Amino acid sequence: MIKSIQINSEEEYRRAYKNSVENPEQFWDDVAETFCWRKRWSKTLEWDFSIPKVKWFLGGKLNITENCLDRHLEKKANDPAITWVPNDPNEETVILTYKELHSKVCQFANVLKNHDIHKGDRVCLYMPMIPELAIAMLACARIGAIHSIVFAGFSSRAIARRINDSSCKMLITTNEMYRGPKTVPLKEICDQALTDCPSIEKVIVYNRTKTTCSMLPNRDVFWHSEIEKVNDTYDAEIMDAEDELFILYTSGSTGKPKGMVHTIGGYMVGAAYTFLNVFQIKPNDVYWCTADIGWITGHSYIIYGPLCVGANTVMFEGVPSYPDYSRFWKIVEDLKVTHFYTAPTAIRALEKQELSFVKKHDLSSIKVLGTVGEPINHEAWEWYHEHIGHKEAPIVDTWWQTETGGIMISSLAGITPEKSTFATLPLPGVQPVLMNDQGNTIEDQVAEGRLAIQFPWPSMARTIWGDHDRYKNIYFSTFSNKYFTGDGALRDSNGNYRITGRVDDIVIVSGHNLGTAPIENTIDEHPMVVECAVVGFPHAIKGNALYGFMILYHFEDTSEKLKLEINDLIAKDIGPIAKLDKIQFVNGLPKTRSGKIMRRILRKIASGDTDNLGDTSTLLNPEVVEEIIAGSL
Numbered sequence: 001m002i003k004s005i006q007i008n009s010e011e012e013y014r015r016a017y018k019n020s021v022e023n024p025e026q027f028w029d030d031v032a033e034t035f036c037w038r039k040r041w042s043k044t045l046e047w048d049f050s051i052p053k054v055k056w057f058l059g060g061k062l063n064i065t066e067n068c069l070d071r072h073l074e075k076k077a078n079d080p081a082i083t084w085v086p087n088d089p090n091e092e093t094v095i096l097t098y099k100e101l102h103s104k105v106c107q108f109a110n111v112l113k114n115h116d117i118h119k120g121d122r123v124c125l126y127m128p129m130i131p132e133l134a135i136a137m138l139a140c141a142r143i144g145a146i147h148s149i150v151f152a153g154f155s156s157r158a159i160a161r162r163i164n165d166s167s168c169k170m171l172i173t174t175n176e177m178y179r180g181p182k183t184v185p186l187k188e189i190c191d192q193a194l195t196d197c198p199s200i201e202k203v204i205v206y207n208r209t210k211t212t213c214s215m216l217p218n219r220d221v222f223w224h225s226e227i228e229k230v231n232d233t234y235d236a237e238i239m240d241a242e243d244e245l246f247i248l249y250t251s252g253s254t255g256k257p258k259g260m261v262h263t264i265g266g267y268m269v270g271a272a273y274t275f276l277n278v279f280q281i282k283p284n285d286v287y288w289c290t291a292d293i294g295w296i297t298g299h300s301y302i303i304y305g306p307l308c309v310g311a312n313t314v315m316f317e318g319v320p321s322y323p324d325y326s327r328f329w330k331i332v333e334d335l336k337v338t339h340f341y342t343a344p345t346a347i348r349a350l351e352k353q354e355l356s357f358v359k360k361h362d363l364s365s366i367k368v369l370g371t372v373g374e375p376i377n378h379e380a381w382e383w384y385h386e387h388i389g390h391k392e393a394p395i396v397d398t399w400w401q402t403e404t405g406g407i408m409i410s411s412l413a414g415i416t417p418e419k420s421t422f423a424t425l426p427l428p429g430v431q432p433v434l435m436n437d438q439g440n441t442i443e444d445q446v447a448e449g450r451l452a453i454q455f456p457w458p459s460m461a462r463t464i465w466g467d468h469d470r471y472k473n474i475y476f477s478t479f480s481n482k483y484f485t486g487d488g489a490l491r492d493s494n495g496n497y498r499i500t501g502r503v504d505d506i507v508i509v510s511g512h513n514l515g516t517a518p519i520e521n522t523i524d525e526h527p528m529v530v531e532c533a534v535v536g537f538p539h540a541i542k543g544n545a546l547y548g549f550m551i552l553y554h555f556e557d558t559s560e561k562l563k564l565e566i567n568d569l570i571a572k573d574i575g576p577i578a579k580l581d582k583i584q585f586v587n588g589l590p591k592t593r594s595g596k597i598m599r600r601i602l603r604k605i606a607s608g609d610t611d612n613l614g615d616t617s618t619l620l621n622p623e624v625v626e627e628i629i630a631g632s633l
């Protein structure tokens with residue numbers, strides 16, 4: 001366990017924060033020095049947000065897997081690294097020690113090499129939550145290949161778009177995956193995707209469910225047979241601190257997903273530092289983050305952060321409702337989980353169930369609770385605090401993004417004060433500012449505005465794969481010399497931040513970041529649809545849900561069947577997570593005189609807030625508003 005960078009008191013936090021602002025390079029030098037480098041960096045930071053260019057630990061050489069694995073072998077070889085809980089409660093939990101994980105990663109690194117994967121090549125992983133996903137991603141990192149993990153809930157078209165965007169050379173998947181009582185044919189979905197992915201040369205298939213699947217000769221090979229051909233030693237490729245570690249796609253406000261690029265040195269330092277300090281991990285703790293590795297939370301806080309500091313990280317293959325809603329709490333009891341990190345949407349779904357699901361399990365091992373991905377409402381916070389945290393465990397409400405790589409604003413468990421519905425204070429090294437509508441920094445302490453960050457931090461994404469201009473436009477053009485988060489926030493008199501939600505066309509549904517524009521593009525493909533607009537509206541469990549307004553060619557057909565077809569189209573093109581909860585067919589959409597859809601009005605109608613529509617007189621077609629309100633669902 002890395003000790004020297006752990007903050008142990010509020011006073012130490014204040015000191016570290018002050019130091020990180022007054023002397024950022026020295027601050028991060030001290031943190032980075034506690035890691036294992038093959039060569040020390042010659043320059044700590046080079047940056048210019050106007051280009052934008054950000055580089056950390058320039059000239060430093062390392063391999064992140066030596067930090068996640070090799071350096072623990074001396075003292076922690078037989079300690080658990082990954083504790084894996086399968087979907088089926090009757091299938092045994094598997095513990096991989098640091099030594100075992102090291103050996104499996106080296107073994108699979110040899111497989112990758114045998115199949116001609118080299119430093120800089122892109123490898124797409126489309127896999128369920130099984131240890132092989134962790135092994136494959138770490139094996140990529142060991143040989144210097146760039147992994148691009150695609151959440152195994154995305155459709156074949158969504159996979160193809162991501163594979164093609166970064167021309168991945170290899171795809172790693174499983175024959176099927178378990179999801180509660182169901183199986184999902186992942187290989188079949190991949191086969192459909194691959195009809196349109198010329199860059200893929202090899203597919204490695206892990207047989208998870210012990211059934212057959214179609215295999216294309218010369219392209220597809222089985223994981224099991226490949227690892228038999230290799231040994232389990234592999235000297236880690238020595239990488240530059242600024243070499244790419246992974247690409248992770250996130251929704252954008254245009255149809256094309258954004259491949260956020262994270263580089264090795266800064267990401268590692270940020271993920272490990274924030275993990276250790278936010279969760280206050282101690283030796284022998286059992287840490288469980290319920291996210292999927294297909295999202296940034298899984299990358300940073302199931303794999304890289306925990307393994308870098310030598311923690312025992314739990315990976316769960318299943319869902320909270322299978323075989324029943326006590327599953328999470330049974331796992332907490334069985335494994336004596338000390339740290340539990342989940343999304344508000346999961347808390348709200350579990351809160352709605354009988355309390356007996358919770359009560360029948362002993363949760364006394366819980367020391368720290370965490371939330372991520374969306375604002376947590378007070379009611380859910382209270383339930384979590386009382387029933388899961390037995391009114392004692394601190395709750396860290398962690399605000400961050402795929403783009404930030406690591407937690408940016410959060411309390412430090414048991415160290416800095418928490419405040420329900422507030423993410424609270426910035427972590428050392430993070431300099432948030434609130435911006436007003438005129439694009440100026442708001443100097444008042446108590447304020448509300450758009451959240452930006454005015455100084456670089458090591459784990460920030462460096463670019464969007466293949467499109468640096470887009471990276472600049474989205475994040476660095478709204479406010480001069482600042483990174484714009486896309487979120488709104490307010491600040492209280494103690495400097496605590498409360499995230500109020502997205503201020504752009506991204507909606508957080510069940511903790512998933514969804515752009516409304518790509519969904520609209522998909523709906524527009526339906527032959528019956530002339531034009532549509534999708535907005536978010538508040539939902540008791542999901543946080544937000546999606547509401548689609550559509551103009552049709554033939555208004556006679558407004559059937560339920562058509563609604564199903566539209567949702568099927570969305571599921572096929574993007575994934576079931578992007579389906580609409582409500583669909584309303586309309587004669588017109590409210591537009592400005594320049595022809596832009598007034599989403600503000602649609603958002604209000606979708607959330608039932610029709611008394612405060614603001615001024616509609618400037619609209620090109622004010623008459624449609626009443627009509628839409630009358631037909632709203």
Ligand code: PRX
Pocket residue numbers: 250296297371372373374375376397398399400401402403423485486487499501502508511512513
């Ligand atoms: O709107 C914020 C919300 O999730 C967005 C980032 O989504 P994504 O890149 O998918 O990463 C999610 C996991 C880090 C943010 O712009 N968000 C994330 N955490 C919180 C949050 N909103 C409120 N409170 C949070 N703790």
